[in-house]
Amino acid sequence: MIVGNGLIASGFKEDYENDEHFLIFAAGVSNSFETDSNEFEREEDLLIKTLLENKEKHLIYFSSFIDKSESKKKYANHKLKIESIIKKSKNYYTILKLPQAVGHGGNQNTLVNFIVNKLKNNERINVYKNVYKSLIDVADIKGIVDVLVKKWHDKNTYVEFPYVEKLSALEIVSIISNRLNITPNIELIEHEVNDLPELSLVGNIILKHLNIEPNGYTERVIKKYVK
Helix, strand or coil: CEECCCHHHHHHHHHHCCCCCEEEECCCCCCCCCCCHHHHHHHHHHHHHHHHHCCCCEEEEEEECCCCCHHHHHHHHHHHHHHHHHHHCCCCEEEEEECEEECCCCCCCCHHHHHHHHHHCCCEEEEECCEEECEEEHHHHHHHHHHHHHHCCCCCEEEECCCCCCEEHHHHHHHHHHHHCCCCEEEEECCCCECCCCCCHHHHHHHHHCCCCCCCHHHHHHHHHCC
16 A cells, blocks of 8 residues: 655555555655644644554555755654654654655655756756755665565664765756756855764665665665656
């Protein structure tokens, strides 16, 4: 069963849409700059309703790594609240804390779509120094879930997967601009170091299990999806 129809949901449709054992919840707030409490309440209400109506199903929920900026504080607190609700529910669950998903489509607030639109419109891109980001192919998100719940049969697990390949924000902009053959209009802005947590042993094992090579991963994903 799948709740949602966005980028991540689309990656699970073929194998999970009619699965009676697992519930893919991919209908949450996706804009990390969101501040509207109604949007947060909408996700919370839908989640609780879905949990109550599907107590026998194993819930898969996708959280994210949020930087410490004031502009994303409400979103970060909302994600923590949702995670807490899931952990207190009677459902089996797997919570995956992931970097930015990349695939065909997706909303315009995702990192890659945002940069692509800025480049194509020849608009200035503010790039913060000392800020590190990571991208992940939506197909690899499904691969991670398959390993955790179908191969390892993990239940009630919280897995942090901060990156496949960790790059600076400037490096990511450069890869996308090279792919589009567009010279970027960049303004570098001073920023305190905003790094990602280290990849855990579990994360490394999953990468090896899926034969994912971190070096050059970002460029391969960009080449796959950015035209």
